[in-house]
Amino acid sequence: MEPSISTHGNKLISEDFKKFIIDEKHPCIMANTVFQMDKFQLNIYDSLGSRKTATELVVDLKDYIANYDFESKEFESFIAVFPDMDIVSEIEFENLLWRQLQFLHEKDSMDWDPAVSDNPEDPNFSFSIGGKAFYVVGLHPKASRKARKAPYPTLVFNLHSQFEKLREMGVYEKIRDKIRERDTALQGGINPVLEDFGKSSEARQYSGRAVEKAWKCPFHHK
8 A cells, every 4th residue: 555645745635735725824723833843744645535545544644643642732733635636515525524534434344433432413422543532624626615725625623632632731611612702703703513522422523514403414423
């Protein structure tokens, strides 16, 4: 199997993301910190929603987990970019995102992180890979939310433990409120699907689309 391209992999794509996050004053202050400090791993893949990508991603994410310093208080992200994908709508991206996560889960030999639920209808759901929970952020050029309108179709994997660390440090609410304030300044209001972990399933937030109240997540735990 050929390795996926790592970055600081592709410098051009990394620079495009830095412009999107830093130069355009992205509302997520944690994302700004990640890019200013180069605390990210950016890998490039051929196609979103494929079994081939799942085979590559599961290896890369497990390597990322193995090398991650869980004692660190710094925020870090794993970024999977699909520069050759032509996304035509939010719905198409959402379907491809969940198709990819389903394939990724099916390739994963590790148990689900016991700290979170494997049921996407459960308020305590979070995606798990390699035995660790991740909050997944979908970004793409056709997103209606400016904060999600990245230059390329992208999946950002943020370890759930990082958010718990922010809570332990007593800064989670302050950071959350600042991000929502910046998002409101950018778009006139926060994303209507945003909820704190445990209030409603974070699965509703992954694609970035304002999903309907009756929306059902297509993901199934194997």
